[in-house]
Amino acid sequence: MSASAIFVLDLKGKVLICRNYKGDVDMAEIDHFIPLLMQQEEEGMICPVITRGTVHFMWIKHSNLYLVATTNKNSNASLVYSFLYKLVEVFTEYFKELEEESIQDNFVVVYELLDELMDFGFPQTTDSKILQEYITQEGTKLEVAKTKVPTTVTNAVSWRSEGIKYKKNEVFIDVIESINVLVNANGSVMSSDIVGSIKLKTMLSGMPELRLGLNDRVLFSLTGRDKGKTVMMEDVKFHQCVRLSRFDSDRTISFIPPDGESELMSYRINTHVKPLIWIESVIEKFSHSRVEIMVKAKGQFKKQSVANNVEIRVPVPSDADSPKFKTSTGSAKYVPEKDLVLWTIKSFPGGKEFLMRAHFGLPSVEKDELEGKPPITVKFEIPYFTVSGIQVRYMKIIEKSGYQALPWVRYITQSGDYQLRTNA
């Protein structure tokens, strides 16, 4: 059904740790993985699935590691990749960083986790908060009280343990919207969308029942209320804890939250948004002598708002040299290892327009190989504001002990995948 065995390899293909779940694939097959991958890389045709005979390798890469699952069946590939990413998540929460060293430093726990996360190729409990309750590194003495399985593991509520206590009951809600934009070289917006995410930091005692109210257009039209601005969410994805059938029937977002930090939901909005920071660029390349770059950035958002930590990355040819810059605000610097100019503006008020000019020399002998045409990318953050206009209208918190809890809401809009093609 899914994986026969899971391997963690270093970049050279040495097995750091592995676990054989089903025993139907020879564990030595993994020796062929790196050579096959290298071959694919050479041919420029890498693919997340590699086949050798009847064995299939499904792999992902994380920092200096490969995580590989083998199988000889018609496995559920999406499950395997989801699981491999879940492994990364769990290991990262356990060891802070997942890399070669942390695997070696913690191999006993890694083995324990591998044993608990998957059984005979079936993923089991993968919630790291719950796992941390019974798989600990201080696996010292076996006290009956401590090491019994948290009932959470098999409960319908498998993400929250009972008996959590806080002196002050609070929930912090972050609404974060990322703007993805793809702009053509001639300045027309090819595609744009908003990916929103609502993150919780829950500090609530007991088993609280929460209900989140948003200005969701579908909800409002269902209930017949139509006051104020509503937002049309194209697609919504929820954390395990949200009752999906309830949402499906009456758009109510009701749940028992996981403790601490979690992503409650994400949504996608298709409405065409004006790119918040608009870039016009002229890149003139005079072969064998120089490149001249002119970039104009304009804040296309409300005057009261300010974009922070704006970074505009402009690609330059890899053989460019002797950079010269002139900016109307912020600072520009050349990052030769990435072949780009990085223009940073700490604070960029709405409605303003700034200019950057750069000049590079080019060698008189031209390089043979063709270079790609990387786009200009932009990073920014605008606090206290969501592009879509989404709002948290209420967060109801009910717990049987009847405590009063406060929800805090914060809004932020940031750049996502923000690309503007150039005509250079």
Place this chain on the structure above:
Amino acid sequence: MQEWANQLCENRQFGSKMTDSKYFTTTKKGEIFELKAELNSDKKEKKKEAVKKVIASMTVGKDVSALFPDVVNCMQTDNLELKKLVYLYLMNYAKSQPDMAIMAVNTFVKDCEDPNPLIRALAVRTMGCIRVDKITEYLCEPLRKCLKDEDPYVRKTAAVCVAKLHDINAQLVEDQGFLDTLKDLISDSNPMVVANAVAALSEIAESHPNSNLLDLNPQTINKLLTALNECTEWGQIFILDCLANYTPRDDRESQSICERVTPRLSHANSAVVLSAVKVLMKFMEMLPKDLDYYGTLLKKLAPPLVTLLSAEPELQYVALRNINLIVQRRPEIMKHEMKVFFVKYNDPIYVKLEKLDIMIRLASQANIAQVLAELKEYATEVDVDFVRKAVRAIGRCAIKVEQSAERCVSTLLDLIQTKVNYVVQEAIVVIKDIFRKYPNKYESVIATLCENLDSLDEPEARAAMIWIVGEYAERIDNADELLESFLEGFHDESTQVQLQLLTAIVKLFLKKPTETQELVQQVLSLATQDSDNPDLRDRGYIYWRLLSTDPVAAKEVVLAEKPLISEETDLIEPTLLEELICHIGTLASVYHKPPSAFVEGSRGVQHKRLPCSAGSGESVDSPETSSTAGVSDAPPAVIPSQGDLLGDLLNLDLTPTTTGPPPPAVSTGMQLGAMDLLGGGLDSLPPVPLRTDTPQSPQIPNQSPSPTDYSTSELGGDLGGNPAIGAGFGAAPAAMPASFGAPGSGGLDDLFDLGSGVGMPMGAYSPPKSVWLQAMKAKGLEISGTFARRAGVIQMEMTLTNKAMSVMTDFAIQFNRNSFGLSPAGPLQVLTPLSPNQSIEVALPLNTSGPVMKMDPLNNLQVAVKNNIDVFYFSCQYPISMLFVEDGKMERQIFLATWKDIPNENESQFQIKDCHLSSDAVSNKLQGSNIFTIAKRTVDGQDMLYLSVKLTNGIWVLAELRIQAGNPNYTISLKCRAPEVSQCVFQSYEAVLKN
């Protein structure tokens, strides 16, 4: 809580200076010895440290199996961490030390009764992983207890353990009744237990397709749907994947399951979403299209599919491969979503290529301008493979969206101007396809193409260019010079280019005979005398013979109008597509191959099929329901690739004793349904449209299957399409070089046989033998054969020839499931071994009681033949007249009533040309093949024969044959409740009358 977690992490940080890595440092000498001492130490802490060192050594691949007894001794401990380590060690080494592993059994059994559920579960989980036969005996009792444990954590672990044990010893699991216990767990109160039980059962069912384990019924389905709301994300996937195997009884049940599954589309885990999509895509088949809910569901599918494209790249890749399938099955779902497939600069190459593929599939008149602008952008990128595919995509757009063709051509010309070598070559290859789609429209660009002749170094591009020059030789002034320039290095060219060059020069000669005689002679002698390639030689001889015997016929053949290439050339064959839709999210959907093609030991595993659309079961007479495809009204012809056929055949259960048909390996309700429908007489075939242009002979596609195949299929197509040539050839068969009989072109064999094999005896028409299996593809075994109906018995008559160097023995034969359930009535009787160069005639009686699966074409039969050397697969087509039974004469009254009763939509009309028989002779001839004349009328000098035929599965086909005196062309109208068979039946009429 948060603080606690932080603190925990800090502790770890702090502790990192003295982490586990210290265990990896090696002591130089006598390591094993030292460890042994430490393992036997009295101090618990030291023991634990020692076990950790052992595990560390194991991890880096050192053999520490020598310490087995010492490690096992540490097993009895109250330290959970230590226990887990020892268990881990056992899992790794027990197999190599089975006798010693027994030592551990007692502790295992004891641990299975530990008061702590964590330990009970750990013990049963580990025992299941120790794949030692002797241990499994001891596992039964603890497992039985754990399956009924009060703690759900233990039960869910025990459920998986049943699957483990089944994998080691299936019989034991069955004998012990564990399967029933497992089935009971589906009703467990704990959702996680249910999910694991479902997973375990599915796993077992997958490896034992006949076990009928998952007899899903509405009650169990309801339980699964309830558990779906409560279990973990992984459990949801197990349940959804299991649900996908169920076939609802009717559209109402189908809808209610869909309604309960759709909320899963909002799950954050991409794998849950894809598994839900699989269930919905499958069950949607059963919903009537006019239902409001059907439309609602369609709309609900697009947003989650689009969101998958913001997942991690590997998951995006899986999603894209699946969207590719979904778009082919239900184009309406994604038709407005073009923009999300635009390629981003930082996408990995595998994502880029897949996006490109989907962009082309979604291209339409509405969005073509945008698509072309994007493609042009991509074509100037640097990644060679991506650029090539982008250029090819432009060509495909031109062929797909006629209105855009001109724009595409000019874009391609722009790209040729870039002079980037691989861009130019790719552009020429696609322009050739555009010429084939729109002949005589864009030839003005030929001059530009010719300028780039010198830069072409890839065979495909060279062949394309040569094809263009040959095809338009009359408009290219220096065509002869151009082709001659290629001829210089003829023998260094690839076969593709050689074949094309040969054909192009012959075309040129036929168009401009005076100036090019020398050239054509040169190429013919190069091809026939100096080449070792049989394909090339054969083609050369044919041209030679044609040109020398009948230049007029040659012109008709070689310069015949070519069939237009179809719009979509790379669609997945419909039955395969249906199967792949049932496998959404799995490797099969990523590879676009059926699981049987890449999973070993999957023989006998049933191919999954989509359920029939609603209503097709009831309204048998309505051709609308039975012929409407899910995708479009007129699906383009898709020739299944060789790989797919093989995939099907690999499933054959090839045992040497083939005394009867393979047992119908039916495991799920879904497949049962499909078989019933077929058994009931093809009336309710699954809604897969028949190809209207079914080739008459298996090897000769009337239509070139794909533009890139033109070089090999064109010749065959031309020849087969023109019967006049056959006659011309038949006059001098003896003069043909011996190599003609050689494998390479079945079309040719047919041609020659038409001329020589006239003297068929009276009785049922049987086509001449043709080569089914070529010796070069079957390690020396050549099989040619035909079908005949003799005295009411269908026979497969074969000539087996041993062209290998060694003796062949142990012949056996098996058929894949087919449209009419044909299967061998007895074993293949080859009593004496077949020596080299020997041939033997075999007649294999067939019956029609085998398992049924609709084939495309309907009369296709996939056969596997085994001998002592290997198993070989081929497919052949039988004349449907073999299936006309002796009691096929219908009563006159019934005939009249039936004729009226069958709706007119089911009537198909055909022409039989060049037939010079009187109506009585016709009647006699047909009767010999069990086509019975019910009545004859003469109106205005036109004879009308009313005929009836009954197939082995009870389908009646009625016919009206009109013969006008003095007109060699007859008109025939066929009426049948299962109009799918009409085409085949007509072919049989024609074959019988003309022989």
